[in-house]
Amino acid sequence: MYYSPVPLLVLRADVPALMEVNGQPAGECLPDGHIALPLSDSGDYYIGLSPLSDAANARLYGITRKVGFKNGQIAVYPAPDVEVCAWPGGVFELLLRAGRLQRESTPHIPYRIDRIEPRFSGSVFALTLYYENGIRLCVEEGGETRGIYSLGDGETGSLNVKEVGNAQYVAVNVKSDSGERLILLDGAMETVFEAAAGTITIENGAVCCIDPCGTLLGHERRTVYARQGDGTFLAGPPETGFFTCPPRKSANSFERAVSFLEAVREGFEAEALSCLTDGLREGLRFSALRDFFGSFTEVRPPLSDKSGRFLGTVTKKTENRSAARLYEFTFAEDGRIDNITEQ
Numbered sequence: 001m002y003y004s005p006v007p008l009l010v011l012r013a014d015v016p017a018l019m020e021v022n023g024q025p026a027g028e029c030l031p032d033g034h035i036a037l038p039l040s041d042s043g044d045y046y047i048g049l050s051p052l053s054d055a056a057n058a059r060l061y062g063i064t065r066k067v068g069f070k071n072g073q074i075a076v077y078p079a080p081d082v083e084v085c086a087w088p089g090g091v092f093e094l095l096l097r098a099g100r101l102q103r104e105s106t107p108h109i110p111y112r113i114d115r116i117e118p119r120f121s122g123s124v125f126a127l128t129l130y131y132e133n134g135i136r137l138c139v140e141e142g143g144e145t146r147g148i149y150s151l152g153d154g155e156t157g158s159l160n161v162k163e164v165g166n167a168q169y170v171a172v173n174v175k176s177d178s179g180e181r182l183i184l185l186d187g188a189m190e191t192v193f194e195a196a197a198g199t200i201t202i203e204n205g206a207v208c209c210i211d212p213c214g215t216l217l218g219h220e221r222r223t224v225y226a227r228q229g230d231g232t233f234l235a236g237p238p239e240t241g242f243f244t245c246p247p248r249k250s251a252n253s254f255e256r257a258v259s260f261l262e263a264v265r266e267g268f269e270a271e272a273l274s275c276l277t278d279g280l281r282e283g284l285r286f287s288a289l290r291d292f293f294g295s296f297t298e299v300r301p302p303l304s305d306k307s308g309r310f311l312g313t314v315t316k317k318t319e320n321r322s323a324a325r326l327y328e329f330t331f332a333e334d335g336r337i338d339n340i341t342e343q
Contacts, residue, residue, distance in 0.1 A: 006039065006040075006041070006072075007038070007039040007040075007041060007069060007072045007090045007091075007092065008037070008038060008039065008089075008090060008091045008092065009021075009036070009037045009038075009045070009067075009092055010034050010035070010036050010087075010091060010092065010303065011026065011029060011037070011047065011094055011096070012029065012031075012033075012034050012093065012094065012095045012096070013029045013030075013031065013049055013095070013096050013098070014031055014095065014096070014097045014098060015031060015051050015052075015053070015055065015060060015097075015098045016028070016029075016030050016031070016051070016052045016053060017029055017049045017050055017051050017052055017062075017096075017098065018050040018052060019035055019047070019048065019049060019050075019096075020047070020048035020049075020050070020064075021037060021045055021047055021048075023046070023048075028052070034093075034303060036303070039092075040069065041069065041070075041071055041072045042070045042071060043068070043069055044067070044069075044076065045067050045068070046064055046065070046066050047064065047065050047066075047067060047078070047082075047094060047096065048062060048063070048064040048065075049062055049063050049096040049098060050062040051098045055100070057102065057103055058101060058102050058103055059100070059101040059103060060101075061098065061099040061101065062098065062099070063081070063096065063097075063098065063099050065078040065079050065081075065082050065096065066078060067094065072090055074086070081320070082094055082095065082320060083095040083320050083321075083322070084321050084322070085314060085321075085322045085323065086322075086323045086324065087302060087312065087324045088324070088325065088326045088343060089326075089343075091302075108133075108155075110130060110131060110132040111130065111131050112129070112130045113129040113130055113131060113135070113156060113157050113158070114128075114129045114157065114159040115127065115128045115129070116159045116160070116161065116170070118161050118170055120168070120186075120187035120188075121187050123141060123142075123187075124141070124142075125139060125140065125141050125170075125189060126139075126140040126141075127139055127140075127159055127170060127172075128140075129157050129158070129159050129174075131154075131155055134150060134151070134152055134153055134154070135150075135151040135152060135153070135154045135157055135174050136148055136149065136150055136151060137149045137151055141189075151172070151174050151181065151183070152174070152176075152181070153176045153178075154174045154175055154176035154181070155175075155176070156175045157172070157173050157175055158171075158173045159171070159172060159173075160173075162184075162202050163205065164184065164202060164205055164206065164207065164227055165205050165206070165226060165227025165228075166205065166227075167186075167227060168187070169185060169192070169193075170184070170185040170189070171183075171184055171202065172185065173200070179196060179197055179198040179199070179211075180196070180197060180198070180200045181194075181195070181196045182194070182195050182207065184207075186231070192231060192232075192233070193207065193225065193233045195209050195225065197210060197223075198210055198211045198212055198220075199211075199243075199244055205226075205227070206224050206225060206226045206227070207224070207225040207233065208222055208223075208224050208225075209222070209223045209224075209225070210243050210244060213240065213266060215259070215262045215263075216248065216255055216258050216259050216262060217247050217248045217249075217250070217259050217262070218242060218245055218247060218248045219240055219241070219242065219247075219262075219266065219268075220240070220241060220243050220244060220245075221239070221240050222238065222239045222240075222243050223235050223236065223239075224236045224239075240266070240268070252308065253307065253308030253309070253331050253335065254301070254306045254307060254308035255308070256308065256331070256335060256336075256337070257308045257311050257329045257337065258308075258311065259271075259275065260272055260275040260276075260337060261293070261299045261311060261313060262299055263275070264289055264290060264293055265296060265299070267290075269286040272286065272289065273286065273289075275336060275337055276336060276337050276338075277334075277336045277337065277338040279338065280337065280338055280339065280340075292340075293313060293325075293327075294313075294315070295315060296313035296325070297314060297315060297316050297322075298313070298314040298322075299311060299312070299313060299314070300312055300314065302324075302326060308329060308331070309328060309329055309330075310326060310328055310329070310343070311326075311327055311329065312324040312325065312326050312327070313327070325342060326342070326343040327340055327341065327342050327343065328341050328342075328343055
């Protein structure tokens, strides 16, 4: 079904755009769509992208990139800003990203976020967390400024005195669109611990950092940092589970197949085997299942097929080059997988 008698070029764009091939319009392409074109076994192609609108925070401009083929394979790869994925059967997928000129950000009037005046060993400090072209922290002692520190992007945060491992610290928490950042300051206002994660909490005298695993069901990875006797913090072994939200349920065959492959990739043995029928699971070792699929970084359907019958496992070769393997799934009446074959 997905094998082409001639090399096939699949074009994708990260923004609504008009695509061109060798100066000829190939059609409009949306971020969730694609354009497929047959190719000669050998030859050079100049692929152009012209954005049809600007982004909210950037002015977009068009790009043109060259890709060359020889004997049905890519001989000249495009520039590093184009992602290339080779699918079985001579299908080559190119993702082009529009050029971006960042707009000038709207200036914000500096404002205070939080302020505390903790006492450590007889000394009284004044700490002010405020926004001025990013988050900043001002540390004062005895009415004199000891330092002003830039804490990067973000617009909100908090200052608190927290007990961690039977010691008192100033906890500086900064929140941004990408997650949270925590800095612990000791009684001398020196940084003793710093971490960034999707969610950070202080529980049972330890720091818990939780990051999403990027799976369809919403798995999370939690790392607990415990204070040691010398004042340093030691990370425990990462745990995987659902710590900030309940697991999501697979809604259909497509999502069941995706969640199965993600469980194989992440090493979730019980979860992966539970997706299989009793007959397929009988006598099957999880190690054999992982050997069958090999290592991969991403799971997605070929082109626009989301039936769940076909899924590809994508492995990155370099930063912008990857290769896909294609599998066909069949399902029993209860929705579990009863057979898997590689195409």
